[in-house]
Amino acid sequence: MENNLRQVQENYARIQDAIAEAAVKSGRTPEDISFMAVTKTVAPELVNTAIDCGIRLLGENRVQEYQSKKEAYRQGIPVDFIGTLQSNKVKYLIGNIRMIQSVNKLSLAQEIERVAAKQNIRQDILLEVNIGGEDSKSGTAPEYLPELLEQVSQMPHVHVCGLMTIPPPSESTRFLEAMQELFLKTKDLQIPDTDMNILSMGMSDDYAQAIQYGSNLVRIGSALFGARNYQK
Ligand SMILES: *Cc1c(COP(=O)(O)O)cnc(C)c1O
Numbered sequence: 001m002e003n004n005l006r007q008v009q010e011n012y013a014r015i016q017d018a019i020a021e022a023a024v025k026s027g028r029t030p031e032d033i034s035f036m037a038v039t040k041t042v043a044p045e046l047v048n049t050a051i052d053c054g055i056r057l058l059g060e061n062r063v064q065e066y067q068s069k070k071e072a073y074r075q076g077i078p079v080d081f082i083g084t085l086q087s088n089k090v091k092y093l094i095g096n097i098r099m100i101q102s103v104n105k106l107s108l109a110q111e112i113e114r115v116a117a118k119q120n121i122r123q124d125i126l127l128e129v130n131i132g133g134e135d136s137k138s139g140t141a142p143e144y145l146p147e148l149l150e151q152v153s154q155m156p157h158v159h160v161c162g163l164m165t166i167p168p169p170s171e172s173t174r175f176l177e178a179m180q181e182l183f184l185k186t187k188d189l190q191i192p193d194t195d196m197n198i199l200s201m202g203m204s205d206d207y208a209q210a211i212q213y214g215s216n217l218v219r220i221g222s223a224l225f226g227a228r229n230y231q232k
Pocket residue numbers: 038040061082083166203204205219220221222223
């Protein structure tokens with residue numbers, strides 16, 4: 001375990017340097033980029049080590065895992081939800097998490113609106129885009145994005161802050177570029193009551209490149225915590 005802690009500290013320093021370098025290369029500052037630690041399968045103790053290193057945003061994929069671990073995390077660090085979300089689980093997240101990044105369809109946004117209205121909260125979200133058109137990934141098709149954004153913008157308790165994507169790993173570059181274009185095009189629409197401030201793109205294998213293509217929130221799991229063990 002001792003070794004694990006040191007490993008996370010080293011990984012954190014290395015990734016933070018690479019983020020800073022990529023930010024400067026793309027005409028921004030390191031502070032412009034949010035470094036999210038993706039916590040799926042990771043022991044809370046290691047997550048807390050990452051927080052001690054300087055991590056200021058956590059990402060959770062599964063509602064049940066989040067609920068079982070959240071009390072063990074250092075308190076006061078915001079958590080975003082980034083996994084596939086079933087409508088019937090929305091109620092466990094609203095009021096607890098900062099942002100739901102994985103809103104992929106109208107019916108999910110409608111359920112967020114319903115639960116957030118009851119709590120009198122305006123819930124920040126990102127719309128997830130399936131930029132590679134892969135069957136295996138969730139997210140709205142790029143063609144449908146303007147319509148979805150328009151519909152969600154009408155919901156008083158849902159606040160769209162930007163876009164999230166997971167590009168196909170094999171052709172990452174092409175799709176990072178396509179996503180940057182889509183993000184800028186969507187921003188230009190200037191749909192009232194929405195913001196296009198966050199582009200959540202880039203994981204362990206492509207975060208530096210994603211920053212080159214305009215990402216300002218990278219979601220990093222294995223490069224920080226080591227390979228995931230789903231058996232535990
Ligand atoms: C697991 C996961 C990540 C992190 O993946 P790594 O390749 O381990 O960095 C990022 N985003 C989402 C949505 C994930 O599910």
